[in-house]
Amino acid sequence: MSEPISHGELARLYRQYGPMVLRRCRFLLRDEEKAMDALQDVFVELVRHRDRLRADFPSSLLYRIATHVCLNLLRAARRKGALQENEAFAGAPSHESGYERAEDRLLLDAVFEAEDSDTRALALMYHGDGMTLDELAQVFRLSISGVRKRLLKFQERASQRLRTPVPKELGHG
Numbered sequence: 001m002s003e004p005i006s007h008g009e010l011a012r013l014y015r016q017y018g019p020m021v022l023r024r025c026r027f028l029l030r031d032e033e034k035a036m037d038a039l040q041d042v043f044v045e046l047v048r049h050r051d052r053l054r055a056d057f058p059s060s061l062l063y064r065i066a067t068h069v070c071l072n073l074l075r076a077a078r079r080k081g082a083l084q085e086n087e088a089f090a091g092a093p094s095h096e097s098g099y100e101r102a103e104d105r106l107l108l109d110a111v112f113e114a115e116d117s118d119t120r121a122l123a124l125m126y127h128g129d130g131m132t133l134d135e136l137a138q139v140f141r142l143s144i145s146g147v148r149k150r151l152l153k154f155q156e157r158a159s160q161r162l163r164t165p166v167p168k169e170l171g172h173g
Contacts, residue, residue: 010050013058014043020059021066027129028070041069060139067121078109111158119154126151 021042025035042065112120122140125131131139136147 006050010043010046013046013062017059017062018043021062024063024066025070028067028124029073034073038066038069038073041073042066045069057138060141063139064121067125068117071117071120071124110161114157114161115154119150122147122150123154 018039022035022039025038025042026032029035029038042062045065046062112123115123118140122136125136125139126133133144133147133151136142137144140147142150
């Protein structure tokens, strides 16, 4: 087992992995200012828990913390009713009406409502970021078959909620 993360190691991690964490936060939050705040929150979490955390795989650790921080921010914003339109698309021509976009959000909320934060993160990284099963296994410290099983169970639950068939890309085998 390695030593707790030192102050010098924290500074090095920030310099080396800060850009990666910021990209992840931008992707999930779709807001530059919120992403910058989330970046700081990720490293605050490292400082807060530095005696318990180990930096054996720093990119995986930071990627996972960033995902959790961002999902928590999104959850809190949704609870407060403060989740607003993504400003990057404001005023852009769209084939979808506001009603259709709201319907899509409600659909996603229904898919994720009963899922724990790890399962949400796993599904977002797989479907949203296009990460491979191997990459996910490293980030979540699971076996590839463990990741596949979790994603398959998630998709089955989501399909039941939506009453649609499960895609075959995660089929058994």
